[in-house]
Amino acid sequence: xxKLFRFSQVxxxxxxVVFTMGSADTAVRYNxxxxxxxxVCGCGQILIECNHLGCPDSDRELAELRTxxxxxxxDTEILEAFQSKYGPTVLAAPMLTKFNLAAWFxxxxxxxxxxxxxxxxxxKWKLRTVPMPAASQVHGFDRIRDQIRKExxx
Amino acid sequence: xxAFGSFALLLALALSGYNLFAxxxxxxxxxxxxxxxxxxxxxxxxxxxxxxGSFFAVTCAAFALVWAAxxxxxxxxxxxHHSNRALPGPYKFAALWSGQEGxxxxxxxLLAAYGFVLRIRHKVDVKLTAYASTILAGIQIFFLLLVxxxxxxxxxxxxxxxxDGFGLNPLLQYPEMVIHPPMLYLGYVxxxxxxxxxxxxxxxxxxxxKWIHITRRWTMVTWxxxxxxxxxxxxxxxxxxxxxxxxxxxPVENASLMPWLxxxxxxxxxxxxxxxxxxxxxxxxxIFSTFALSILGTLLTRSGLVxxxxxxxxxxxxxxxxxxLVIVLAVCLFTFILQRDHLKSEHKxxxxxxxxxxxxxxxxxxLAACFTVLWGxxxxxxxxxxxxxxVTVGAPFxxxxxxxxxxxxxxxxxxxxxxxxxxxxxxxxxxxxxxPVVSFLVTAVVLIACGVRPWQGQGxxxxxxxxxxxxxxxxxxxxEFLRGAGVISRHTGQNLxxxxxxxxxxxxxxxxxxxxxxxxxVIFIGLAGSAFNQSQEQELSFKQSMRMxxxxxxxxxYSQDTNANYDTEFALLDVYRGDKKITQLAPEKRFYQASQxxxxxxANHSTLAWDLYVVYAGKDPDxxxxxxxxxxNPLVAWIWIGVIIVILGTFVALTPNMTAxxxxxxxxxPVGEAPAMAMSKGGD
Numbered sequence: 028x029x030k031l032f033r034f035s036q037v038x039x040x041x042x043x044v045v046f047t048m049g050s051a052d053t054a055v056r057y058n059x060x061x062x063x064x065x066x067v068c069g070c071g072q073i074l075i076e077c078n079h080l081g082c083p084d085s086d087r088e089l090a091e092l093r094t095x096x097x098x099x100x101x102d103t104e105i106l107e108a109f110q111s112k113y114g115p116t117v118l119a120a121p122m123l124t125k126f127n128l129a130a131w132f133x134x135x136x137x138x139x140x141x142x143x144x145x146x147x148x149x150x151k152w153k154l155r156t157v158p159m160p161a162a163s164q165v166h167g168f169d170r171i172r173d174q175i176r177k178e179x180x181x
Numbered sequence: 182x183x184a185f186g187s188f189a190l191l192l193a194l195a196l197s198g199y200n201l202f203a204x205x206x207x208x209x210x211x212x213x214x215x216x217x218x219x220x221x222x223x224x225x226x227x228x229x230x231x232x233x234g235s236f237f238a239v240t241c242a243a244f245a246l247v248w249a250a251x252x253x254x255x256x257x258x259x260x261x262h263h264s265n266r267a268l269p270g271p272y273k274f275a276a277l278w279s280g281q282e283g284x285x286x287x288x289x290x291l292l293a294a295y296g297f298v299l300r301i302r303h304k305v306d307v308k309l310t311a312y313a314s315t316i317l318a319g320i321q322i323f324f325l326l327l328v329x330x331x332x333x334x335x336x337x338x339x340x341x342x343x344x345d346g347f348g349l350n351p352l353l354q355y356p357e358m359v360i361h362p363p364m365l366y367l368g369y370v371x372x373x374x375x376x377x378x379x380x381x382x383x384x385x386x387x388x389x390x391k392w393i394h395i396t397r398r399w400t401m402v403t404w405x406x407x408x409x410x411x412x413x414x415x416x417x418x419x420x421x422x423x424x425x426x427x428x429x430x431x432p433v434e435n436a437s438l439m440p441w442l443x444x445x446x447x448x449x450x451x452x453x454x455x456x457x458x459x460x461x462x463x464x465x466x467x468i469f470s471t472f473a474l475s476i477l478g479t480l481l482t483r484s485g486l487v488x489x490x491x492x493x494x495x496x497x498x499x500x501x502x503x504x505x506l507v508i509v510l511a512v513c514l515f516t517f518i519l520q521r522d523h524l525k526s527e528h529k530x531x532x533x534x535x536x537x538x539x540x541x542x543x544x545x546x547x548l549a550a551c552f553t554v555l556w557g558x559x560x561x562x563x564x565x566x567x568x569x570x571x572v573t574v575g576a577p578f579x580x581x582x583x584x585x586x587x588x589x590x591x592x593x594x595x596x597x598x599x600x601x602x603x604x605x606x607x608x609x610x611x612x613x614x615x616x617p618v619v620s621f622l623v624t625a626v627v628l629i630a631c632g633v634r635p636w637q638g639q640g641x642x643x644x645x646x647x648x649x650x651x652x653x654x655x656x657x658x659x660x661e662f663l664r665g666a667g668v669i670s671r672h673t674g675q676n677l678x679x680x681x682x683x684x685x686x687x688x689x690x691x692x693x694x695x696x697x698x699x700x701x702x703v704i705f706i707g708l709a710g711s712a713f714n715q716s717q718e719q720e721l722s723f724k725q726s727m728r729m730x731x732x733x734x735x736x737x738x739y740s741q742d743t744n745a746n747y748d749t750e751f752a753l754l755d756v757y758r759g760d761k762k763i764t765q766l767a768p769e770k771r772f773y774q775a776s777q778x779x780x781x782x783x784a785n786h787s788t789l790a791w792d793l794y795v796v797y798a799g800k801d802p803d804x805x806x807x808x809x810x811x812x813x814n815p816l817v818a819w820i821w822i823g824v825i826i827v828i829l830g831t832f833v834a835l836t837p838n839m840t841a842x843x844x845x846x847x848x849x850x851p852v853g854e855a856p857a858m859a860m861s862k863g864g865d
Contacts, residue, residue: 072429115571133556137549
């Protein structure tokens with residue numbers, strides 16, 4: 028049991044490392060941040076994917092993003108600057124602040140509660156189940172049982 | 182013709198009204214034993230005929246609208262705004278569902294068509310069908326009220342009638358748009374039928390699970406239509422929108438996904454009710470929710486409640502839909518509370534490690550996925566209400582929250598089929614799970630060795646997981662086929678392929694389901710490729726070339742053309758792989774005169790490994806040179822192949838089983854031997 032606990036701890040650490048690691052390369056950051064913002068022209072597209080002919084906003088936004096990256100600003104700082112300039116809808120997903128936390132945490136919490144609830148429910152049902160009689164020692168019992176299962180499809 | 186259409190819609194409303202009230206009175210009389218001037222049987226029969234009549238009336242209205250489009254009758258406001266003289270024939274037909282009024286008429290017509298089939302086949306179970314028919318009439322009335330009073334498709338233009346119409350939205354002028362919306366609507370509307378049967382069965386305290394047997398095909402066919410509709414939409418977005426992707430988590434896309442998720446959960450959990458008499462209340466609420474989500478989907482698409490790239494989503498009819506949704510949920514809740522004692526389970530779960538619990542977890546994860554999509558779709562509205570400002574909930578949110586749930590679901594797809602009903606022993610787990618787990622690990626190691634580095638980003642991690650889990654599911658499903666086929670092969674001497682065919686024909690539902698699971702894996706394999714998309718944009722003058730992956734694109738010419746419907750600018754690009762020219766692509770940009778809007782026509786060279794996806798992004802205003810945007814999208818073809826496998830699997834599951842006697846006469850296998858082995862793990 029202790030071994031299992033230790034293994035799960037190691038697993039958790041590995042997962043955290045995997046999730047938090049990322050390349051700091053500017054081109055990758057440009058692409059990454061470009062996917063975290065929306066084009067503000069009203070097309071409803073991700074900034075870096077906006078393909079409107081003569082879009083009045085996407086080129087300007089992308090230029091601002093390049094400038095911010097060249098100034099050595101951090102990801103959060105850039106996102107906050109865009110948010111304060113264009114409003115919260117410029118971010119493709121809400122930041123982890125105040126009420127917006129609910130957007131991120133409610134679905135996993137609901138899933139987790141569902142899993143816990145299901146396990147609890149199954150355990151409750153299992154406890155209520157009438158104990159099954161011991162398997163018969165009658166010759167050919169297994170064959171008969173398989174036949175019954177086949178015919179009743181259970 | 183507009184007057185004829187309007188009259189047909191009013192007539193349909195009157196007939197549906199009669200269907201509902203006469204049907205309700207007849208069923209009430211049958212339930213209480215009370216007698217009126219007319220016997221309840223005869224009254225119910227008139228109600229049924231009125232329902233059939235309403236189908237013909239709505240058909241006439243739909244025909245009148247299509248006729249108006251084909252004859253360029255611009256006195257009809259709807260035709261004026263969604264068609265023009267130069268519009269090709271198929272798109273004039275598509276005008277029927279390109280706007281709000283027309284698409285609501287399509288809803289009403291498809292519902293009437295489903296109702297027509299149901300009422301024709303009423304002898305399967307006369308009383309239950311009478312209940313279902315009456316409930317369907319209630320739904321039909323709502324949509325007929327909408328098209329008669331809230332969004333009439335035959336409203337006339339005030340004043341002088343223009344000589345030409347404003348044309349169809351250019352994004353809709355693509356062949357798939359003639360198929361995609363009706364498919365999606367067939368899916369949405371189709372869930373009304375199992376809903377009506379479920380509610381009817383609950384109202385009349387229908388004994389046993391026969392209503393599920395009766396509605397099984399309806400549900401599967403509906404689910405298939407919705408699946409096709411969703412993926413046709415994805416393919417349309419990929420081919421037309423020109424951003425290199427197929428799914429943008431737009432609220433309108435989400436609206437179609439939600440009933441699909443609950444419908445999938447329903448298709449799985451009804452098996453528990455059929456086989457073990459369990460989860461009766463759960464199934465009832467699953468089908469109620471699926472129907473409610475279909476209505477909510479139409480509401481989201483049509484009301485403008487949430488911001489969407491779909492331009493047709495602005496209108497005041499949301500109030501009607503909210504009212505209908507509240508009425509539907511109230512009726513469901515009231516009936517459920519009244520009859521809940523009828524839904525007691527006959528069995529309880531006996532083990533956490535069993536087929537039943539895998540269905541339970543499968544349902545849980547599907548519902549969690551549905552809730553996540555709903556939450557993400559409605560969160561901007563909630564945020565505006567709570568914080569006073571809207572936020573955007575787009576792809577980054579879903580990629581982080583919904584994809585892990587999807588991967589968990591993929592895992593269950595592999596685990597579920599190899600668990601036994603009631604309880605799975607440790608020995609059985611060891612025997613059945615070793616190979617899939619080994620397959621998972623080997624695939625993960627091979628992929629890492631091939632350069633998929635999960636520590637280099639979320640996309641790579643998800644892809645690695647999707648492919649490794651995919652290998653696990655394929656191994657699990659494949660070993661199920663091989664084990665059963667092996668027994669048949671040993672006894673008959675048939676080759677393995679023939680044995681697999683025979684095994685599948687003996688239990689089409691079980692093995693059809695496995696084929697569907699296999700298709701889902703193939704889709705996941707394709708989806709996981711998106712983590713490795715590449716793109717670049719370049720100005721490309723005559724004879725200049727650009728590289729993308731193993732390809733070189735050389736500009737041969739760029740030109741303009743014009744026809745009655747649109748002006749077009751395009752580039753002709755020769756595609757080389759090494760020194761060999763493999764194809765020529767012609768991406769273009771169209772300018773539609775009637776609507777004064779532009780549209781992209783993507784050129785795509787698709788292989789099993791990747792798609793070379795080329796977009797004509799326009800001309801540089803200074804140099805006058807064409808700007809070409811090229812994407813290299815890995816594995817996209819597998820998504821469409823996976824969908825075809827899902828369709829095939831569903832068809833197999835819909836096919837009746839080969840009878841045991843027929844199978845025995847063909848194979849000389851002792852009847853039931855192969856299935857008997859399978860039965861030790863359950864029949865599905």
